[in-house]
Amino acid sequence: MTRVDWTGGMRFVGQGTSGHEVAMDAAAPLGADTAARPVETLLCALGGCTGMDVVSILRKMKAEPKALRVEIDDERATEYPKVIEKLRLVYVVTGNVSEEELKKAIELSLAKYCPIANTLAGVAKITYEARVDAA
Amino acid sequence: MTRVDWTGGMRFVGQGTSGHEVAMDAAAPLGADTAARPVETLLCALGGCTGMDVVSILRKMKAEPKALRVEIDDERATEYPKVIEKLRLVYVVTGNVSEEELKKAIELSLAKYCPIANTLAGVAKITYEARVDAA
Numbered sequence: 261m262t263r264v265d266w267t268g269g270m271r272f273v274g275q276g277t278s279g280h281e282v283a284m285d286a287a288a289p290l291g292a293d294t295a296a297r298p299v300e301t302l303l304c305a306l307g308g309c310t311g312m313d314v315v316s317i318l319r320k321m322k323a324e325p326k327a328l329r330v331e332i333d334d335e336r337a338t339e340y341p342k343v344i345e346k347l348r349l350v351y352v353v354t355g356n357v358s359e360e361e362l363k364k365a366i367e368l369s370l371a372k373y374c375p376i377a378n379t380l381a382g383v384a385k386i387t388y389e390a391r392v393d394a395a
Numbered sequence: 396m397t398r399v400d401w402t403g404g405m406r407f408v409g410q411g412t413s414g415h416e417v418a419m420d421a422a423a424p425l426g427a428d429t430a431a432r433p434v435e436t437l438l439c440a441l442g443g444c445t446g447m448d449v450v451s452i453l454r455k456m457k458a459e460p461k462a463l464r465v466e467i468d469d470e471r472a473t474e475y476p477k478v479i480e481k482l483r484l485v486y487v488v489t490g491n492v493s494e495e496e497l498k499k500a501i502e503l504s505l506a507k508y509c510p511i512a513n514t515l516a517g518v519a520k521i522t523y524e525a526r527v528d529a530a
Contacts, residue, residue, distance in 0.1 A: 261466055261467065261468050262435055262438035262439060262442065262466070262467045262468075263442075263464055263465070263466050263467070264438075264439055264442030264443055264446055264464060264465045264466075264467070265462075265463075265464045266446055266450060266460075266462065266463040266464065270447050270450065270451075272439075272442065272443040272446050272447065274431075274435070274438070274439025274442055274443060275431075275439075276431055276432065276434075276435025276436075276438060276439065277435070278422065278428065278430075278431055278432055278435060280420075280428075280429075280430050280431040280435075281431070282417065282431050282435070282436050282439035282440075282443075284439070284440070284443035284447075285415075286447055287413065290451075291447075293413065293415075294415075295415050296409075296410075296411055296413055296415040296416070296417050297411065297413055298440045298441075298443040298444035298447065298511060299411075299440070299444070299510060299511065300397055300409070300411030300412070300413060300415075300417070301411075301417050301436060301439060301440035301443065302436075302437060302440035302441075302444075302511050303397035303399075303409070303411060304397060304399055304407075304409025304410075304411065304417035304419070304436060305417075305419070305433045305434070305436035305437040305440060306433075306437075307397065307398075307399030307407065307409055308399055308407040308409060308417075308419035308433040308436065309433035309434070309437075311399055311401055311407050312405050312407065312419075312421060312426075312433065315401060315405065316405075316425075325401075327400075327401065328400075328401040329398055329399060329400045329401065330398070330399045331396055331397070331398050331399075332396065332397045332398075332399070333396050333397075336510055340507045340508065340513075341506065341507050341508075341510070341513035342510040342513060343510065343513045343514050343517060344510060344514040371476065372475045372476050373475065373476075375434060375471055375476070375477040375478065375479060376433060376434065376437050378476035378477060378478045379478050379479040379515065379518050379519065380514065380518075382478060382517060382518035383514050383515075383517035383518055384514065
């Protein structure tokens with residue numbers, strides 16, 4: 261079970277079975293801007309989930325990157341309920357990885373291994389770009 | 396834009412436009428268990444999102460709670476892709492709040508104001524329980 265506790269103002273602190281805390285807060289003046297917003301936290305969860313997959317899959321291909329980041333933009337409906345309609349992910353890798361290897365790893369993650377992407381893909385159109393930068 | 400950086404092992408650190416960091420890690424031995432898992436982070440984001448709504452709505456009803464927590468359980472498909480199929484939320488409030496007020500606030504959040512719940516509801520069946528405990 262994951263439990264999220266209100267700690268006053270607009271601050272909430274969550275904790276899942278791992279025991280590690282995840283803090284969130286709203287922007288001032290409603291909140292006190294002490295931690296990330298919930299939607300940012302969701303986008304981070306998506307990036308961490310698919311990022312872990314991509315690192316794992318590239319390792320299995322003997323193509324471990326030197327650096328990897330995932331940039332994420334979301335597009336929400338303009339009227340309530342403001343459902344996330346589009347997610348655009350840019351994977352930027354440096355190291356001895358080919359674009360083909362990176363694309364294969366990303367596609368396996370998005371289509372099969374990342375439960376967060378798998379879930380969000382049922383609602384939002386997810387697109388990605390794979391970029392291998394010089395180290 | 397939200398950006399999630401791999402910092403080695405299975406650790407990722409995300410940062411959205413607020414500038415606050417959200418760290419994630421895998422369990423040992425794959426990761427080093429330094430931070431929450433991505434799916435826990437997602438569930439925390441959901442709890443923080445709907446929790447902020449419920450506090451705000453109860454305040455507007457002049458029924459600000461003394462304490463509030465949201466407990467969340469998810470149920471995922473047993474085969475890949477392991478899509479989140481069910482989400483069960485239990486809202487536990489103490490303070491001068493009636494069960495009717497709490498339910499109204501929760502339903503407004505889930506149906507209209509919380510973009511994370513609105514999005515996940517397109518894929519997962521979301522159910523909730525509203526509990527007002529003695530202070």
